[in-house]
Amino acid sequence: MGTAPVQRFPRSMRLKRRRLIKSLFDRSNPDVESVVTGNVRILYRFVPRSATGTVMPVQVGFAPGRCRNAVQRNRLRRCMREVWRTHQYLIDTQSFPSAESLILMILVRSPKQVEKLSKDIVQAMRSLGIKLNNYQEG
Numbered sequence: 001m002g003t004a005p006v007q008r009f010p011r012s013m014r015l016k017r018r019r020l021i022k023s024l025f026d027r028s029n030p031d032v033e034s035v036v037t038g039n040v041r042i043l044y045r046f047v048p049r050s051a052t053g054t055v056m057p058v059q060v061g062f063a064p065g066r067c068r069n070a071v072q073r074n075r076l077r078r079c080m081r082e083v084w085r086t087h088q089y090l091i092d093t094q095s096f097p098s099a100e101s102l103i104l105m106i107l108v109r110s111p112k113q114v115e116k117l118s119k120d121i122v123q124a125m126r127s128l129g130i131k132l133n134n135y136q137e138g
Helices: 018-025 070-090 114-137
Strands: 033-037 040-048 058-063 100-108
Touching (some): 018 040, 033 114, 040 114
Antiparallel strands (some): 040 100
16 A cells, blocks of 8 residues: 655745845835735746746746744744645736746735635636736737
8 A cells, every 4th residue: 555645845846035025125126916815825936037046837836924933933834835835826827928927925814724725726827817818818
C-alpha cells in the first residue's frame, strides 16, 4: 500500500522579489488593482515575464496579517498556500499574454478564523478570475 505523493506549492510560483512586491504596494502605480472579499484583499498587476525571472504565468505572495506569534503566522501562511494551490484553476492563465506574468499578494486583515479565511480567499479568487476574464476580453 503506497501513499500518494505530497503535492506542494512550487517555489517558482512564490513571489519573492522585493522590487515586484514593492510595486504592488506603491499607491502611485496605476497598474495595481485589487479585489476585496471579507477579510481578504488581493493586490495584482501584470509585469513582463522577464522581470519575474521564471516562466510561470502567475507568482503569488501571502501576508497573513498581525498574528500572536510565528507559529500562528506560519500556520496561516500554510493554509493560505494550500487554498491557493487547490483553487488556482479559478484563474484562467491560458488567456494571459505570453510575454506577461500576473503577480499578486493575498493579504489578510484579521486572521481570526481559518475556516472563514479559506472561504474568503476562494471568493476573492473567483472575483479575481471574473475581473481578469473581463480585462482580457476588453
